Amino acid sequence: MKLVKNRPLGLLGTALFFGCVNFAAAGNPGITGPQYDSDGSFQLTPYLPEAPYFLNDIWMKKGNGNWQPLVVGYRDYSVNVDVSAxxxxxFKTRWYNPSPQPGTYSGFSNSIVVIVSAIAAPDTPGISxxxxxxxxxxxxxxxxxxxxxQYKLERAFNGGSWTLVQSNLAYSYTASNQAAGTYSYKVSACNVxxxxxxxxxxxxxxTTDTPIPGMPSPARVPNVTVITWPSVANASYYETDIYQNSWIRxxxxxxxxxxxxxxxxQQFRVRACNVNAQCSGFAYLY
Structure with a gap:
């Protein structure tokens, strides 16, 4: 279908003649890709959006599963897809115009099917x-x-044996309160x-030695005795005791x-300890 718009061509005496110019209607979303794949990695080619749209959304479903967004707000000639089974x-696509908010979408394209018959082992991950x-x-x-x-992260301490510390789909791991020494890490990327x-x-x-903490300063609330003290550089935790015939933690x-x-x-004492369980001397409150 074509849109027709009038425009003036010229004047003949007092008569105004109009001609016609044709404007092509906006195209429709579409996507192409291979019919078969034998390693789990392939490329899709969505049609680039036409005005008034600017971006592509690409959706995917496996077998009889539910549709899920694969790429949102994308604009390029190709999309690399990696599957693990x-x-x-x-796959299907639609066009999107994000401005003005909340944005507008075209309808979805016809879908295409890629039949994956085999999966290659994952690419080798890089670790940092x-x-x-x-x-x-x-x-x-x-x-x-x-x-x-799946990603499996392993750790060895001071050249010892490897221990599995995390196994999931995350791309990072946070280590906390590790003792002094050398830690080795490696990560495995896995599939079927x-x-x-x-x-x-x-x-x-x-780690460095922990300074002695400042003198505790007690403060009272009804039926509760509270003591506080300033934080200490390099301290990971604090140990607090009271004296009741003997010191009680x-x-x-x-x-x-x-x-x-x-x-x-009658008496408090507090000390600061670092990540290696190396502690300062006690600061006392009498």
């Missing part, structure tokens, strides 16, 4: 670990590997065809306050 995959750390808290991250449906393993990456953790944690309900002891 054999099966029939169906800081080379040094001074407080025992750091993040290990790795790149997405095509066709992977096997696993590929990253290079080994090492981090050396060092009432708190151990990262908080800079402690309480003991309904009792007013």
């Amino acid at each position: 054999v099966g029939d995959y169906e 670990v800081p080379t040094t750390d001074t407080d025992g808290n750091y993040t290990v991250s790795w790149s997405k590997a095509a066709r992977a449906d 065809s096997g696993c590929t393993v990253s290079n080994i990456s090492n981090i050396t953790v060092t 009432i708190a151990s944690g990262s908080s800079t306050s402690a309480w003991y309900g309904g009792y007013t002891p």
Whole structure:
């Protein structure tokens, strides 16, 4: 269908003649791709949006499953798709104009089906670990590997045996309160065809001595005795005791306050400890 719009051609005496110019109607969303695939990685080609639309949404479903968004707000000549299981995959696209909000969509295109008959092992992931750390808290991250449906992160301490620390689809791991020493990490990207393993990456953790904390300052509320103290550099946790014929531990944690309900002891003491469980001397309150 074509749209027709009048435009003036010229004047003949007092008569005004009009001619016609043809404007092509906006096209329709569409998508192409292979009918068959034998490794789980293939390319789709969506039609580029036409005015008034600017972006593509591409949706996918496997077999009799539900439609799920694969790519949202995309504009390019091709889209790389990686799947981790054999099966029939169906794709459709629509166009999107994000302005003005809330935006407008075209209808969906006809769908296409890609039949995946085999899956190759995942690409090899890359791993990133800081080379040094001074407080025992750091993040290990790795790149997405095509066709992977699971990542297994392993760790070794000071050249010892490997231990599995995480197995899921995440791309990072946060280590907390690690003792001083050298940690080695490697990550495996896995699917039904096997696993590929990253290079080994090492981090050396060092810590410093923890200064003695400042003198605790008690404050009272009804039926509760509360003591507080200033935070200490390099402290990972604090240990708080009261004296009641002998020293009794009432708190151990990262908080800079402690309480003991309904009792007013004669003496408190507090010390700060680092990630290696190395502790300062006690600061006393009499």
